[in-house]
Structures are given as structure tokens and as C-alpha cells.
Amino acid sequence: MQIRVLILSILISLPILIYSQDHNSIDSISCTKGIGFRIYSGAIIPHETPLRPLKKGNVKAFELNYSFNRIDNKTWHSYYNYPEVGISYMFMDLGYKDVLGYSHSIYPYIVFPFTKRAKQLSLSLKVALGLSYITKTYDSISNSLDIAISTPINLYACLGLNLNYRLSSKISANIGIYGTHFSNGSIKKPNYGLNILTGSFGIHYNFNQLSRIPKTFTNFEIDKSKWVAILSGGIKETNKPGGSKYRTGSISIEYSKPFKKPLRYGVTFDYMFDGSTLVHFREDSVPYQSQLKASKLGLTLMGEMKLYRLSAFGNFGAYLYNHDKQNKAIYQRIGLRYRLSKSIYTQIALKTHLNVADYIEFGIAYKFKQTLSTL
Secondary structure, eight states: OHHHHHHHHHHHTHHHHHHHTTTTOOOOOEEEEEEEEEEEEEEEOOSSGGGGGGOOSOEEEEEEEEEEEEEOSOHHHHHTTSOEEEEEEEEEEOSOTTTTOEEEEEEEEEEEESSSSOOSEEEEEEEEEEEEEESOOOBTTTBTTOOSOOSSEEEEEEEEEEEEEESSSSEEEEEEEEEEEEEOTTSSSOOOOEEEEEEEEEEEEESSOOOOOOSOOOOOEEESSEEEEEEEEEEEEOSSTTOOEEEEEEEEEEEEEEETTTEEEEEEEEEEEETTHHHHHHHTTOOOSSGGGGEEEEEEEEEEEEETTEEEEEEEEEEEEOOOTTSOSEEEEEEEEEESSSSEEEEEEEEEETTEEEEEEEEEEEEOOOOEEEO
């Protein structure tokens, strides 16, 4: 439970981190705050055959949100078209009351407009990440059908496109399409997770109007090239529900270069050790003389989206060395990274094999000294 509380604290702090991280820059011009209400309707999308019986009635939800948006002279704000950040509460009926129950979710979010200036009709991208409390979970006796969710507390992730129509200077309406995912990151089995596709309709009210866009901007330092060493660790459950927990760990070397200012691309080499691999060896009759045979080596392509100190990153690659037959050849990692100093970062990430979550990992990273340039 302490790990879940830590995750919640990090996630709920994100809106504050995003807009307080560049506090030394001055000349803030305008900040608007608002509230919104949105309703959703959709269906569970089974990503594995055993999940098909869980798709029953329509998924329905409502969301309440509080947002704020600053128009100032920070370069990264301008580059992302002055994104809106906020925090939301969502209640969701998962469409199968007796087995899946309901979810209560709280999450920070960020909305990226596709244009800088507010127009009557506009398009935006919304990204949200937080935690959910789900009222029904797997139980081998009373609820054996719920193989998707085994813990009350789960990660909530959402990605959506919104079409916004400005009804007045302070009121706007929007429609959208959203993909939502619930998972506990294999902290406890079974953990197929839930993928849900919904459509939405919402109303948003701003308490005040945004001012004009500034003409001059502050400098934003970026690394021309960057080498980073990352040490990460986590915990997972494998085999049957209620089984033992196993530690995971990795050492990664990452090289990246800037692409279109605060966006970066590069490659990452991973050395990984997963204690549950030894269980898989015994199940699959794989001989081993040393626990080192449970090691894995991998190479991934990586991308990073910088929001000043905070950044979102993703890796997609393949194992170069792996004797675990229960792992697919392809793996991914998606996460958040926060810069504590010029050289030290912390991060949290979810490692997956295609559509199957493997484990959540916490890490600390060290950046080797590189040459900086400014935007």
C-alpha cells in the first residue's frame, strides 16, 4: 500500500510540477482557471480472448475537472501552444456490475492544443495519468470471472482527441474520443487489465479570459546530445494469483539527440534481471546452472517529450538475450521523468510486452555532462 500511496502522490503533484518548475522566469501575462463536466459512453475492448466474457453492457461515466492555463513568455509553453493542465475525478460504470463493478478515478491531465490562438473551432490532445479505485476485484471463490482486475487500486491512463467549439468568451462545448486503460502493473495476478474506448461530450467554463500572446520568450536550454545512465527497480507477482512477489531491476544506458526543439529521439541499451524468470524456467523445464541465466539484454528506440524539468518518454525494442519462453520478443516502456538537478533525474515507468503489462519500475538517472544550446 505504501508504494501505491507514493505513486498517487507523484501523479497528483504533476500539475503543480509542470507550472511551478520554471518559477524563476518572470513576465507572466495571464492565468485563467476553469471547471468542466463531461459524460462518456463506450465499451470494453477485449485485447485477449479470455477477456471477451467481460464485455457486457455499455460503459458509462461522468467527469468533473478543475483546470488552469497560463499565457506567458516561457519558450516551452509557446512551443506546445500553451497547454492546459488540471485535475479530474471520474466515476465509471464498467458495464458488468456484478463482476467488474464501478471505478472512482482521480488524475492530473494536460491538454495540448493544435493551434496557439483560441479559435471558435479547435482540436486538442488530452493525456491523463492517475489512480483508480475499482469496487470489484478477482476472487477465486466469489468473483473468479474477473481476471482483468485483482487489486482495488490500479493505474489509470487515458489518451483522447477533443473537438472544441467556443460558445462565448468563457463557455465552450466539446466532443471527443478516448482510449482508457486500467492496470496494476502485475503487482498482483491476474492482471489482464481493461482497455476501454469511449466517446464524450462536455461543457467547460473559464472564470476569466486569456490575455494576448507575448512576442518575446525566455531561453530554454536543451542538450545537443545526451548520455544518461539509469538504475531502476520494481516488484511483481507471477504464476497463480496470490503467489510470491519477485524483485526486478535494470541498468540502462541511453543516448539521445534533440528533434524539433524539446522533442528528443535516441536508443537505449538495457540489462534487466527479473526474479520471476527462475519460476518460469522451472515451469518450462529450462535448465540453468546460475541465476544469471535469468538476465535479459535489450535494445530499444526511445522518444522523449520535454516539459522543462518534467518529461514523458517511451521505449520500443526487442530482447537481444532472453531465455524466458513466457516473454514475447518485443517489449516497451512508457513513463515520466523529472529533473532534480542538472545531472540527476527520477523516473517512474511501466514495462510491457505489447499489450500485457509486466511491472512498474522506479528509477534514478544520472546525465553525463554534455554541451547545451538554447531555443
